[in-house]
Amino acid sequence: MKFIQLYLVAACALSLTLNACTTPPQQSQQTEASDVPEWITLFDGTSLEGWRGFNQDTLPANWIIEDGTLKALGTGGDIGGDIVYGAQEFEHFDLKLEWKISEGGNSGIFYHIHEGENYRAPYENAPEYQVLDDIGFPQPLEDWQKVGADYAMYPADTTTKQVKPAGEWNTARIRYTVDKVTYWLNDAIVVEFEPGSEDWTQRRNSGKWDQYPDYAKYPKGLIGFQDHGDEVWYRNIQIMPL
Numbered sequence: 001m002k003f004i005q006l007y008l009v010a011a012c013a014l015s016l017t018l019n020a021c022t023t024p025p026q027q028s029q030q031t032e033a034s035d036v037p038e039w040i041t042l043f044d045g046t047s048l049e050g051w052r053g054f055n056q057d058t059l060p061a062n063w064i065i066e067d068g069t070l071k072a073l074g075t076g077g078d079i080g081g082d083i084v085y086g087a088q089e090f091e092h093f094d095l096k097l098e099w100k101i102s103e104g105g106n107s108g109i110f111y112h113i114h115e116g117e118n119y120r121a122p123y124e125n126a127p128e129y130q131v132l133d134d135i136g137f138p139q140p141l142e143d144w145q146k147v148g149a150d151y152a153m154y155p156a157d158t159t160t161k162q163v164k165p166a167g168e169w170n171t172a173r174i175r176y177t178v179d180k181v182t183y184w185l186n187d188a189i190v191v192e193f194e195p196g197s198e199d200w201t202q203r204r205n206s207g208k209w210d211q212y213p214d215y216a217k218y219p220k221g222l223i224g225f226q227d228h229g230d231e232v233w234y235r236n237i238q239i240m241p242l
Contacts, residue, residue: 037240037241037242038240039238039239039240040088040238040239040240040241041237041238042085042223042237042238042239043070043234043235043236043237045065045068045069045235046065046068048063048065048070049087050085050086050087050088051063051070051083051084051085051086052083052084052086053080053081053082053083053084054082054083054084054113054115054121054122054224055115055116055117055119059083060076060080060081060083061073062074062075062076062081062227063081063083063227066233068235069233069234069235070225070233070234070235070237071231071232071233071234072107072225072226072227072230072231072232072233073227073231074102074105074227074229074230074231074232075227075229076226076227076228076229077227077228077229078121078228078229079120079121080121081226081227081228081229082110082121082122082224082225082226082227083224083225083227084110084113084115084122084222084223084224085222085223085224086222089220089221089222090111090112090220090221090222090223090239090241091112091176091219091220091241092176092177092178092241092242093111093174093175093176093239093240093241093242094173094174094175094176094239094240094242095109095111095173095174095175095176095223095237095238095239095240096171096172096173096236096237096238096239097109097171097172097173097234097235097236097237097238098169098170098171098172098234098235098236099131099169099170099171099172099232099233099234099235100164100166100167100168100169100170100232100233101131101132101133101166101167101230101231101232101233102133102166102167102230102231102232103133103136103166103167104133104136104137104138104166104230105132105133105166105228105230105231105232106131106132106133106137106226106228106229106230107131107132107225107226107227107228107230107232108123108128108129108130108131108151108225108226108228109128109129109131109172109174109223109224109225109226110122110123110126110127110128110129110222110223110224110225110226111126111127111129111174111176111221111222111223111224112125112126112127112216112218112219112220112221112222113125113126113221113222113223113224114126114214114217114218114221114222115222119214122224122226123151123212123226124212124214124215125212125214125215125216125217125218125221126215126216126218126221126224127150127151127153127215127216128150128151128226129148129149129150129151129172129174129183130145130146130147130148130149130150130151130156131147131172131226131232132145132146132147133147133165133166134146134147134163135163135165135166136165136166142155143155143156143158147161147163147170147185148161148163148172148183148185148190148191149190149191150181150183150191150193152208152209153193153200153203153204154191154193154203155191156183156185156190156191157189157190157191160188160189160190161185161188161190162185162186162188163185163186164186170185170186171184171185171186171187172184172185175242176195176242177242178195179194180192180193180194180195181193181194181195195216204216223239
């Protein structure tokens with residue numbers, strides 16, 4: 001009888017040991033799940049919460065909601081019409097959205113924006129994913145001015161780039177990490193570069209930014225859109241901090 005009792009005790013102990021080894025603690029599972037990054041919706045098609053003018057407290061009248069899109073009326077001009085998502089700054093991130101533009105139109109997506117009295121517009125310090133109607137633009141363009149480019153820095157790869165004409169929806173994506181920045185246009189990679197590299201620094205110091213010594217100075221900042229005097233629409237705007 002004692003032998004049977006000892007055997008049962010040993011078997012139970014072995015079973016508990018195996019279960020402890022094969023089943024991770026519930027608390028650990030919950031911790032790991034909470035560490036997974038999630039997409040943040042910056043514009044859901046119905047609310048302008050978080051959005052305001054650059055260096056302003058409210059959203060300027062040239063930006064409205066139209067049929068579930070965030071629309072620029074094209075009355076902002078070069079200075080004073082741009083907007084930012086002011087509720088949160090981002091450093092490393094994955095940003096995705098859809099956009100369409102009017103014929104011959106010009107706009108842009110900014111990131112790492114800093115505000116202040118010494119800045120008149122986001123482009124004075126923030127990198128820009130160029131949004132443009134390449135097909136119908138009325139003036140000749142340099143490659144670094146065309147859609148999908150890292151404006152005045154890296155032109156979009158013409159072997160992979162496919163842009164839809166004015167009035168049709170395009171997709172854009174910017175992924176910014178410490179080692180690499182990647183731009184997509186309609187699901188194709190069109191720009192890749194290493195921020196702060198020797199090549200990047202040479203382009204940065206090539207003359208275009210001489211008037212704006214703080215260009216790309218800030219490693220963290222706001223997301224924003226440009227009203228450059230043309231109608232443009234944005235929707236499904238989401239970002240994931242990395």
